[in-house]
Amino acid sequence: MLDIADELNGWLAEEREFAVASVVSVGGSAPRGPGAALAVDRDGTVIGSVSGGCVEGAVYELCAEALDSGESVRRRFGYSDDDAFAVGLTCGGVIDVLVTPVGADAPSREVFRAALSTAARSGTVALARVVRGPSELLGRALLVRPDGSYEGGLGGHPELDRTAAAEAAALLDAGRTATVGLSEDGSHCPGGLTLLVESSVPPPRMIVFGAVDFASALVRAGKFLGHHVTVCDARPVFATRARFPEADEVVVDWPHRYLRQTRTDGRTVLCVLTHDAKFDVPLLTEALRRPVAFVGAMGSRRTHEDRHRRLREAGLTEDELSGLRSPIGLDLGARTPEETALSIAAEIVAARRGGTGVPLTGGAEPIHRDPAHRASAEREVTETGAAA
Template structure:
């Protein structure tokens, strides 16, 4: 749902009634993950997508039916040899899609409005909806913020909302969207139920250290991947907004000093393009001790070997050094700044999604994977 937040905010502001279809579970090779959404209003206008085209027509009809009868339903779409080219996923996957009407008197409407407003303002927010359980609870929604405040409810006992809020906050902390199974005892709900928790966080940061020509191309790639991109360099003649017009920020400061004082988190990506020991060694000594998603550094293999020697001399452990991706990027044979940026971006995606970097014709692994490797205790994430 949050992937079409702008359209849904506009529809709510205009007072439209619509049906919202959301992917709530996937199996096998499915094109979209949990949280992907499609909406249809009473005029038949469509926004969003749940499958990249495979089952859009059937989901559209379910939405029209929901607008007519007011019922929330969960439908499974899958592949079979008998009807591979009928309604289904010819890629071999399975999608569970929940379709719920959102009318003027819908209990979930106010919760969705608040969640979409927060997401649009860049405020972290999570929305939990019941996607499996008693019919009376199906589609009920609970909004949860990082401070523990919440709006709406799941229509059950108070303990159900408290348990759901705790689970949603855990996913929100890492910006994950996924399903949560609540036990019968924990939720006091006979038979148990499943929640889809959608999280919205500000865009993850990419910090590019080194205001060189390769950095300009990497800034564009980072923006394309959805990052908030900062360029940092100690040399004011090079670190200018005019040279990096697509960057969200251009900072003039010593890289290690800036990294110490700026905010990073488990989704942050740090790309060191300085390949100058006086900049990158103190910078990497800080970076490799931060709980960020990716730390990569540009340079030849000879530069990398010298850099590792200097970092060991600075007291970094072998475990900390093992986090460094250097030389940065996948082996694409890249030469130009743009090709190099593609190489670096490809490695970032591979790390994020658990990819191998091997051509799909030879990999033999699933095409679609989950996101940043889950931490122990995380719920199923997408």
């Protein structure tokens, strides 16, 4: 639901009635993950998507029915071996969808209003909803703030809201959307209820160090990927708003000093385009010791080797150096700034999603996969090999 917060917030401001369908679980090669949403109002207007087109028609009908009945419904969609053109996911995946009517008197309407308003402003909030359990609880919602306080209610045992709020706050702190299994009495024993917790957090940061010609194209790519993009360079003649109009921030400062003073987290992407040792070494010494998602540096193979030598001399360990992606980008044969930005953006996505960067043609691995599952599989292979 929160992934279409802007539009739904507008609908609530206009006091529209609507039904929202949310993906609550996926299996196989499903095109969209938990939290993906589609909504239909009384006039038949549609926003959002749950499958990229595979089952939208059927979900539209479910939303219309839910608006008339006032009752939430959960439905599974999967591939039909008997008829590939039947309603289902021809990609071979399976998705479970919960459809919740949000009428004028819906018990969770005000909770939805508060959560959607916060998410539409890029604020930090979690929305926990019952997506499996007794029919009278389906769709009930709880808004959870970063400090763990909450409003609304799931309609069950008094302990249920407190336990759900604690679980949602933990997921919100990590910026994750996921399902949580709880018992109806609020204990952590899964089986009775399943909650979908959607997290809305500010956009992840991309900091581009080096106001070079490639940086402008990378800023555009970063914005396209949904990042809050900052350009930093110590040279005021290059780090100007006129050169980087699409950046959220343009900072004139020594890169390592700015990084030391600014906020980063486990979703932050750092792209070092300066390929100048006097900037790179102090900057990367700081960057590789911070909890960030991605650190990449531009440069030739020779620059890379010289950079590694200097970083070792600066005291970085081999484990710390292993976090550096250099030369930055996937091998696309890129030449222009735009092509280079595409190769860098592709590596960032691959690192985030657990992709290999190889062509899909002729491959056997699932197209859509969980990076955590991939990491687990790789550990299993490594451990098996070590045991042998």
